[in-house]
Amino acid sequence: METIYLGIVIFLFVLAIFDLVVGVSNDAVNFLNSAIGAKAASFKTIIFIAGVGVFIGAALSNGMMDIARHGIYQPQHFYFAEIMCILLAVMLTDVVLLDVFNTMGMPTSTTVSMVFELLGGTFALSLIKVYSSEGTLGLGDLINTDKALSVIMAIFVSVAIAFFFGMLVQWLARIVFTFNYKKHMKYSIGIFGGIAATSIIYFMLIKGLKDSSFMTPEYNHWIQAHTLELVGAFFVFFTVLMQVLHICKVNVFKVVVLMGTFALALAFAGNDLVNFIGVPLAGYSSFLDYTANGQAAGPNGFLMTSLLGSAQTPWYFLLGSGAVMVIALATSKKAHNVIKTSVDLSRQDEGEENFGSTPIARTLVRFSMTLATGISKITPESTKRWIDTRFRKDEAIIADGAAFDMVRASVNLVLAGLLIALGTSLKLPLSTTYVTFMVAMGSSLADRAWGRDSAVFRITGVLSVIGGWFITAGAAFTFCFFVTLFIHYGGTVAIILLIGVAVFLLIRSQIMFKKRKAKEKKDETLKQLLSSSDNAEILRLLQTHTREELGKILAFTEENFERISTSFLHENLRGLRRSMGSVKFEKQLIKQMKRTGTLAMSHLDNNTILEKGLYYYQGNDFASELVYSVGRLCEPCLEHVDNNFKPLDAIQKGEFADVTEGITYLLQVCRSRIENNNYDDMDTDIRKANELNGQLAHLKREELQRIQSHTGSIKVSMVYLTMVQEAQNVVTYASNLLKVSRKFQAEE
Template sequence: METFYLFLVVFLFILAVFDLSVGVSNDAVNFLNSAIGSKAASFKTIMVIAAIGIFVGASLSNGMMDVARHGIYQPQHFYFSEIMSILLAVMLTDVVLLDIFNSLGMPTSTTVSLVFELLGGTVAIAMMKIINSDGVLQLGDLLNTDKAFTVILAIFVSVAIAFFFGTLVQYIARLMFTFNYKKQMKYFAAIFGGIAATAIVYFMLIKGLKESSFMDGDVKNMVYSNTATIVWICFVVFTILMQILHWLKVNVFKVVVLMGTFSLALAFAGNDLVNFIGVPLVGYSSYMDYVAQGGTTTTDTFLMSSLLEPAQTPIYFLIGAGMVMVIALATSKKAHNVVKTSLDLSRQAEGDENFGTSPVARVLVRTCSNIASTIDSITPLSVKNWIDSRFNKNEMILEDRASFDLVRASVNVVLSGLLIALGTSLKLPLSTTYVAFMVAMGSSLADRAWGRESAVFRITGVLSVIGGWFITAGAAFTICFVVALMIYFGGIPAMVCMVGLAVYSLVRSQIAYKKKMRKQALKEEVNSTVAKLRKSTDAREALALFREHSREEVQTDLTFTAGMLSQAIYGFMNENLRDLKKTLAAVAEKKVHLKQVKRVGTLGVTQLEHDIAVEKGLYYYQCNDFASEIIFSIHRLTEPLKDHIDNNFPPLGAIQKEEFGAVTKKVIDFENRCALMVEKNDYTDMEALVAESVSLHNQLTALKKGELKRIQGQSGSTKVSMLYLNMVQEVQNVVAFTGNLIKVSRKFQKE
């Protein structure tokens, strides 16, 4: 049994590696959002700074492991086997739950996850102990609910405070600096930089390093007894330094953003490390305590009173955790996905919205619009004109492909750090994730980034994220409760099953995430074209870019058509249900992509000269419409085929397979040759291909006539015949629309 628990401890550490990876992926939004969103430096530089902050924070932390040791349960009443059951349930739940949120791109709190998982697992085991003790033990003897209530309070406090102050401070900052902030820097750069840098240092001392290994005894007393003096000295020194940097033509805002990124990363690693390795370390400590007693008791009789003692975390565990977190930050695509959700909700420009609308969001938008109209009606005209002049977006200084400017990025990092530090010093449990996210949302609202076209989508997104935070608490408690009970009753077999289920869940999540990333890649491709067209100031250059984009899209659409026809038709003939499902999934993605491509047309037309815009814009839209019709035809072809195979209906007859298979090969070859012609932008074979499309159309008509004769002769299945006629008709539509597509494409590409 001792050997089994040794393997269990090792497995907990393996899970901790995964937990560190998914935890960093989720919490990366806290410290990467502002720097990446404003393009304060190259992506590599930002990641290096964040990585250094994470490693330093993890290495200097003493882990605050007491939360996992005795923050939720009263360990003196639990046996070793019961504690290990709780810890395994917590780790299995945590890894899977955080991975789900990362795959969805939704930031959530790792602290909330840990606390409510511990609470759920403890309640499950405590219930069993109370039942078996015949009333000797009560829930209050086994459980400490204060921490859970503290976290619930943190949700409300963090959301409200961060959003309010994010809106207020950003509004004041924009009035000071305007969107053309470089004009105002000679007046405010030094003082703003001094305040910002001082706030960041204060944040690191009060929050980021307050539990660090070197902040003990005399050092800690010196820092806390002389906090005011340290703050004033920092303010003077940093103000002078920022003025010198400004004279040296260094952008003070970039310095502030990168300093803030480092401090937030350091605080994250220093304070949240317990969320990832606290549970395995408790398991390790419990196992060592059990082994040390020399076999005098069993796993079911050894009480864990030793967990009441303060945690002593070995330095090599902290350094190892820091290295894993740095590697995860550098390699995790899901971290970028979570950051992207926050950036999409706070970006200055309009664009595709990732969230839909909701009744609550619509009511909020109407209510706020009415309030704004009322305030606007009583505000003097001169004041309104002055405020509007400070919010003139035509003068905006924005880095290439940035979501917002450096002023807002600076406010985000400084205010997030300052609020967290103040909350810590006042004993208010502000959540790092909640503060960082809601400050970003408040500052984007104050910056007028939520226009009438996007406000309802952005608010829906924010409400979805906030709702996810509450779901985290409920899901963490419920899932861990159930898992702990299953382990309690099922013993070792249940543990093995739970481990296998967790591994399966992670693998399946990764597969689903890769599919999602393929969709994202298509979207990024469109956004890249949008960025190029926006930067273009020459109408001829814009037309060339427009043509190149259209050419690539048409060629891709035709190649896609050939591949999907082959996969659908031959998948049906071979009764391969999986191929048909894959075709339908790919077609659904393509439909979304074509809608996004049409948006590029609107932007492209605005960049062209008036006379050319009317003609070429019409051809571009026609290309998109014909491509869409082709995709819809493939969908109408594939869906009945999938249902036919799924219901195990009779297959096509030998004659039907032979005749239709021969024409299908010709159609697929036709689609590929059309794609090659468009790719080369050489339409010399155009007439031959148009003639071939007419020939294929006639051959398919002949197939329909032949099938109708077979129906009249009452040979074969009526259901199969109806399906066959639909196949022929939809392929005939594909051929016809392809002919129209290449004709219009030639007109669009023609000088």
């Protein structure tokens, strides 16, 4: 029996390594977003500074794992076997859950996931214990709900406060410095740098180092008693230092950004380490206590009262954790994926939007516009003109390839640090992820980065991330609840099965992530296009990008036209529903393609736009019509089969099946020509398209004659005529797309 629990402890530490990797992949956005978004330094330099902060924070952490030891459950009422069951379920759930979010590129809270996993696992066993104890124990005796409730409240509080103050402080900073900040910082930069650096140091003392291994109660008490004197001294020192650095031509904003990155990385490692190794260490401590004192009582009879005390984590665990976190930070592709989501949502310029539009986002935009109009009416014209001079985005000093400037990056880091330090001093469990993300979103809104053409997409993205945080809590609680029950009743067999499932899910997630990244590499053309300034290169890249996009649309049309035709002829409702869902998704992609294509066209000079623009927009219109024709074909077919109406007769099936083969082949040929940019002997394909249209026109006349002679069902005839008409449209739009694509791709 002891060997089994030793194996569980070892497996917990193995999972802890994976948890450290996926946890850092998720939380890296907290301290890397601003520095990378503003390109404050090279990527390697930023990673190095953050890595040093992470390692020092982990090494100096005191390892107080109270939340994993007694923060959620009351260990004095749980036996050793029950505690190990909960801890194993928590780790299995946590690793898989965080990896799923990282794969999707969505930042979430490791604190919330761990707390609600512990709550779910504890709740599962508590129900069993309450039932078996016959009233001697209640849920209140077994679960400490205060921590979970405070985390839930902190979600609402931190999201709203961080967003509001991010917006307010960034607006004030922009009023002071403007977008052309180098002209307006002769004297103000010293004060700003002093406030920023002092805030960062204060944040490190209050949040990053207050629980460090070298920070004794005496040091803590002295810092608390002399906080005002320390803050004043730091402010004077850093104000003078930053002014001197500015005189010496050093970019103070860059210094502040890198300092803030280091401070947030240090605080993250020092405080969030419990989220990754707290549970395994609680299991390790439980095992040591059981082997020393509980073997006589057995695993189901030895109460874990020892977990009520706090434990000091051995230094080698801290150093090992720090090393794993640094390696994960430097090598994790998923960390870069999560950072990309946050940076894209806060970038200053327009570009390819990764999120669609939702009714809530549209309502919020309309409400904001109404509110802004109302405020504008009561604001004096002279004031509005003066404010507009401070927000001239065309004067923005943004590094090549950066998403926003140094002013915003500095505000993001300093304000996030201050809010987290304030929450800590007020004993509010603010999530680092929530605060840093929402500050970045608020500052981007204040910077007018959310224009009318992008606001609805940015808001949808923000709401998606916030929704993901709530999903984290629910999913963590639910999954861990059932995993705990499965382990409790299934024993060793259940543990082995769950380990196998977890390994399978992690491997599958990695494979899916690699496939998605490989697909994204194909879309790099657009990014190069938007960042280029050479007209010839822009046109070449746009032509390449257009071939890729039109090829995808023709592939979609070919696949779904064939599926709809086959499914309708065989009354396959599932196939029709699948195509209908694909059409809805493809319509969103078409809108995005048109939006990004128009943005790309705006980078060309006037002569090129006049020569190529018409063909480009015609191609987009024909591509759109192909997708909408597939939708118009699918809708009546789906309704017909779903209502169990009479099928086509044998003659109609034979006629349409024959022409379907020809249309599918035409779509294949068109896609091949466009993707390979080869239009030799294209006239043959145009003739084939005309022949297909002639066949379809003949089918339409035949069906009209059948209607006149009353030889078939009216409902069948109606859907059949619609199918023939939309098939004609598909052929016409495909051949027209081929013609305009040749003209757009032609060398001048």
